[in-house]
Amino acid sequence: MALKYIFISNSEEQTKKIASQLAAYLFPGAVITINGPLGSGKTTFVSGVARGLGITERVISPTFNILKCYFESKPSMFHIDAYRLENRMSELGLEEFIEGEGVTLIEWPDYIITLIPKNHMRIEMETIHKNQRRLTFHSIGSKYDDLLIKLEAANHV
Ligand SMILES: Nc1ncnc2c1ncn2[C@@H]1O[C@H](COP(=O)(O)OP(=O)(O)O)[C@@H](O)[C@H]1O
Ligand SMILES: [Mg+2]
Numbered sequence: 001m002a003l004k005y006i007f008i009s010n011s012e013e014q015t016k017k018i019a020s021q022l023a024a025y026l027f028p029g030a031v032i033t034i035n036g037p038l039g040s041g042k043t044t045f046v047s048g049v050a051r052g053l054g055i056t057e058r059v060i061s062p063t064f065n066i067l068k069c070y071f072e073s074k075p076s077m078f079h080i081d082a083y084r085l086e087n088r089m090s091e092l093g094l095e096e097f098i099e100g101e102g103v104t105l106i107e108w109p110d111y112i113i114t115l116i117p118k119n120h121m122r123i124e125m126e127t128i129h130k131n132q133r134r135l136t137f138h139s140i141g142s143k144y145d146d147l148l149i150k151l152e153a154a155n156h157v
């Protein structure tokens with residue numbers, strides 16, 4: 001199946017909160033892709049996931065490194081920002097992380113689209129206003145459908 005859940009965030013903190021809620025449901029090998037223009041909150045979302053996983057190290061944009069690994073949590077967290085790759089991905093070996101036992105979050109996944117597994121969660125981030133963002137979660141595959149259902153339930157008032 002494929003499900004969709006839309007969440008409106010009114011602050012950086014709200015984006016971090018829903019990300020940390022998602023973290024609680026993540027499983028080893030989970031892959032989350034995050035699309036959206038610069039400043040839409042992709043890295044902010046990743047830092048919320050890190051918080052939810054119990055990572056105390058500050059999450060910084062890995063733009064200049066492409067990949068940053070956080071081994072403090074179980075599962076480990078891998079943060080990929082493919083922006084600077086612009087399709088020159090070939091020999092980097094990123095698939096070993098994506099297919100590994102950690103949780104992988106990928107900003108600008110379109111640049112490494114051939115490395116993204118069929119089943120994953122995709123998040124689209126859009127800026128509505130200065131501090132307002134629309135987050136659209138799409139699940140592909142039953143494990144990700146479950147994630148999305150739990151996330152929606154946790155936010156249902
Ligand atoms: N609701 C919100 N959610 C996420 N970030 C927000 C929000 N409102 C304002 N911001 C700000 O937008 C910026 C997002 O930056 P960042 O997460 O690095 O974006 P990206 O990785 O998409 O380029 C930060 O300065 C953050 O404080
Ligand atoms: Mg970023």
